[in-house]
Amino acid sequence: MIPKYWLMKSEPDVYSIDHLKKDRKTLWTGVRNYQARNFMMTEMQPGDAVIFYHSNAEPPGIAGFGKILKTKQVDPTQFDKKGEYYDPKSQPDSPRWFCAEVGFEAKAAQFLSLEELKSNPELKDLLVLRKGQRLSIQPVSEAHFKIIRELSGMKV
DNA sequence: GCCAACGTTGGC
DNA sequence: GCCAACGTTGGC
Numbered sequence: 001m002i003p004k005y006w007l008m009k010s011e012p013d014v015y016s017i018d019h020l021k022k023d024r025k026t027l028w029t030g031v032r033n034y035q036a037r038n039f040m041m042t043e044m045q046p047g048d049a050v051i052f053y054h055s056n057a058e059p060p061g062i063a064g065f066g067k068i069l070k071t072k073q074v075d076p077t078q079f080d081k082k083g084e085y086y087d088p089k090s091q092p093d094s095p096r097w098f099c100a101e102v103g104f105e106a107k108a109a110q111f112l113s114l115e116e117l118k119s120n121p122e123l124k125d126l127l128v129l130r131k132g133q134r135l136s137i138q139p140v141s142e143a144h145f146k147i148i149r150e151l152s153g154m155k156v
Numbered sequence: 157g158c159c160a161a162c163g164t165t166g167g168c
Numbered sequence: 169g170c171c172a173a174c175g176t177t178g179g180c
Contacts, residue, residue, distance in 0.1 A: 060178080114179080131161075134161070
């Protein structure tokens, strides 16, 4: 199996790398975008590497690393009538939204800000740097992953 | 708080 | 199936 690499965005006010460190693992619930859902349903494999990105943060950037533990998990928040992720069109016998379970690996030895990512010419094609790129889960190439690991002060 | 970019919705 | 209106994302 070819290892794959993903960048997953989270707003640290909602769920940060420190939350994941404490929880050790989490269900990546609340994704309501079909492209991102499809990654978690069909593209991801257990063991894939995760780059944990803090969006809507001061500063935004890469805060840590994780691993995909499970894929194709039914997102329970779609059935929670009182929750903000409730989807009235989804039925328990044919759920619409699926998620992955993400395990904690490490906090970045050095936080890697969006500004630093942008300033590195080797990362110029990284999707998260593309203007208007709002997708909350993005595939990352092996080459980019290795560069990001090094810049974060991690063993590759 | 602003706003560009993009995804979704719904009238036709 | 088109596309205008609307809602959301997320950097700044």
